[in-house]
Amino acid sequence: MTKKQASTKNSTKSPIESGLAEEALSHPTRVRVLGWLRHQEAKTQSEVGKALALSNAAARYHLNVLEGSELVILQGTRSGPNGITEKLYAYNPEVWKQLSEQPDRAENFVFMLDYTFASIHEMHRKAVEMIKADWKPAFLAGSVGAFATPDEVGKLRGELNLLLDTFYESHKDASRPDTNPVAITFAVLPSRAEDAEGWAGERVFDWTGR
Known part of the structure; x- marks a missing residue:
């Protein structure tokens, strides 16, 4: 099977079946981004970067990967600084539910373990900043x-x-x-x-x- 045929075959599968969702969340920064977006209204790339101490380039890259796996979806646009129109990103509850609800594969258990601890680490990071301030x-x-x-x-x-x-x-x-x-x-x-x-x-x- 050629790469093109494999890509076409994968395109008919859900993000979970194709492995795109789990691959997207193999990076701890994307786990942090998704964990933060799950508890927010739709946010712009710059807002994500500011909240998680990421450069604009890093925020854009990780959001694009999450969007490609359908874990994050676009929810319109908003006028940002200097009148620049920015995309609004939000987490996709349907794909998240498929991935996180009652894991039945070892990969899903590993993902939920990584996600849980990444979320805890993010809470600790923010709390330490608040305490120091x-x-x-x-x-x-x-x-x-x-x-x-x-x-x-x-x-x-x-x-x-x-x-x-x-x-x-x-x-x-x-x-x-x-x-x-x-x-x-x-x-x-x-x-x-x-x-x-x-x-x-x-x-x-x-x-x-x-």
Whole structure:
């Protein structure tokens, strides 16, 4: 089969079937771009670049790749600085749903793992920038190593999920007065023995604010 025939054959497949979506998200920057766009209204290339600290050239390149895989779609245009018309990009919920909902292949599990941690890293990056700019808000960050049986780890996961779900359900209303936006990230992960031993002591940055 020639490259042209292969291209024609792939064009009849969905972005998931052809592997274009997974290939597009093999780069961590594109995972960050898609993760950010999923929680925004349609944005211009310059807005994406500014939000994620990317050059215009880098933002344009990664958006083009995501658009080619249909993970990102165009939603019209808007007049930008100096009267220049800019394209508006938004994530494609239909293709995202196909890719992320109930993964049934190893590739999909790998993608969701990469996407989840890229999203967490992006939250941490932005939070660190905010903290350095203003040390007034209180925060807590840290890690701990431990040795536990699978059942004990399962119990901890259940308790942690319940705690966070309960907190979220009672604090998800953004219109409540006198509230501040807070990002809560969490993980219970496998570890090498030497790392768990190294993290066994307290490694917590508990800042009470100013």
